Amino acid sequence: MNWLKRLLRLEEPEPVEKPEPEPPVVEPCPICGLTPKLKHTCVTRNYPYYCLGEDTWSLLEWCDHGESILSFAPLFESDDVQKWNTACQRLKTTIDEPIPECPACGEKPVVQPDLESDIPQLVCSCNELLSNYEIANIYQRKGEWIYRCKALKRKQDNMKELKQLIGETQ
Structure with missing residues (x-):
């Protein structure tokens, strides 16, 4: 009988x-250890023929290192929490990885002040790996040094293999 009353609008259903x-798990800042606070929001988007409600979590009260951390975030990630967690994990791997010596000259890099910005740079005597274009923080400088060392090492290994192949064919 209740369904009949509801059907006739005599009895409203209880909301x-x-x-x-x-809430999702949020990684702490790898530099200072603070964890951003979360806020639950529901975003409603109106499309031409239907309305879509989307539950999201926004990050509040970031630490001072938020800009440095988010420079390691993927560009096309739309979820704030996932972007933060991915950036924290990438930054942790960069911080934890030891600085290798230059594959060209074999020296450990030294830290020198950059004349163009206030961010210190890593320099060796051959300056083979030196490049400072669009590097916004010291963690990116270290990551760039490691990346360039690996790339130069790969290039040297490829050259050795090519020389061996040429030597074997002659």
Whole structure:
């Protein structure tokens, strides 16, 4: 009989409250250890023929290193929490990786102040790996040094293989 009353609008159904979803896990800052606070938001987007509600989590109260951390984030990630977690993991691997010596000259790099910016740079005597274009923080400088060392080492290994191939064919 209740369904008949509801059908006739004599009895309204009780509203059902939607429970707040479980908050996602947020990585702490790898530099200072602070964890950003979360805020649950529901974004409603109106499309031409339907309305779409999307539950998201926004990050609040970031630490002072937020800009440095987010420079390691993927460009096309739309979820704030996932972007933060990915950037923290990438920064941790860069911080934890030891600085290798230059494959060209075999020296460990020394830290020198950059004349163009206030960010210190890594320099060896041959300056083979030196490049400072668009590097915004010291963690990116270290990551760039490691990347260039690996690339130069790969190039040297490829040259050795090519010389061996040429030597074997003659």
